[in-house]
Amino acid sequence: MSIEFLITTLVVVVSPGTGALYTIAAGLARGGKASVWAAFGCTLGIVPHMLAAITGLAAILHTSALAFEIIKYLGVAYLLYMAWVTLRQTGSLSVEADVADKSVGKVIVEAVLINILNPKLSIFFFAFLPQFVPAQAPNALVQMLELSAVFMLVSFVVFAAYGLFAAAMRSQVISRPSVMVWLRRSFAGAFVLLSARLALMER
Template sequence: MSVEFLITSLIIVVSPGTGALYTIATGLSRGFRASLVASFGCTLGIVPHMAAAIAGLAAILHTSAVAFETFKYLGVAYLLYLAWSTLRERGTLKVETKEEETNHSAARITGTAILINFLNPKLSIFFLAFLPQFVPAHTANSLPRMLELSAVFMLMTFVVFAAYGLFAAAVRDHVISRPKVLAWMRRTFAAAFVGLGFQLALASR
């Protein structure tokens, strides 16, 4: 495993994006355990993109304008939905009681997290260009090497996102005990989802 791959991967994972944003919001509203579930879901959301890159399917998104635009605007629509539900206090940043936290469906958090990363066609194209760079050209069978790199990237994603969730959960009591701060945070997260949706809408192949 090259140092260049580890450093590049860390920079990519640490950079704020929709997955990190959702994990932080989940940690603030539902606590550390829920943020771990969100981290796991965001990590799972990477799997289809890596599989597509390994199988060469990502090239379809790169060459087909219709496929890319369709996938892209599904992602934009979902980000706008997250922004709307956050402002309506029933979605991403809904603060729950202890009983609600216990009863809250882990599957729902996981599903949302998976969709956030899955509905981003740029990830497939990114991995199509990213992974092959770290596979030696003389390698007879590149599949084991690409699977190894993918596993390391996914592990790094989970660890970093879990750290984001831990930080968010640590300051949770300070946030939810102040209604004005919570309202400000809700508007900030909603605006961030809209901004990321706008950024995705402007993305090109």
């Protein structure tokens, strides 16, 4: 594994996206434990894209306009739904002083769906992994799996760090109703902007 791969991975993961946004929101809304579970869910959501790229299924997404558009607009619809429930302060991202463990499952499911419904992740892995695996490597599949595992580990660590930092600020948030309203609107607006960006994406 090259240092170039690690640097590229870090740059990609650190860049704000739907996964990072959801993990931060979970940390502020539900606390440190929920933020770690959100990071775990976002990481799990990478697995289907990684497997699709390795098995060549990403090529179908890349060449099939219909398949790409279906997944893309499912992702757009889901992000708009997340914006709606966040604005209404319902669901797993509602900010409460008393955090219930029963919301953990919902946090994970939402986090997984956020990444699964992003067709660009499959295309990204399809274009990203081969750059760091020699064309004639006898164990190319093993190398791609190893690189994917590193990418997922870095994603989990970075997202969890985002979420835990947000959770550390949680007490300041729940003690200020006006800040809670501002944050709720900001996260809802961010989900809308991310849905618009996804809608405008081309293969």
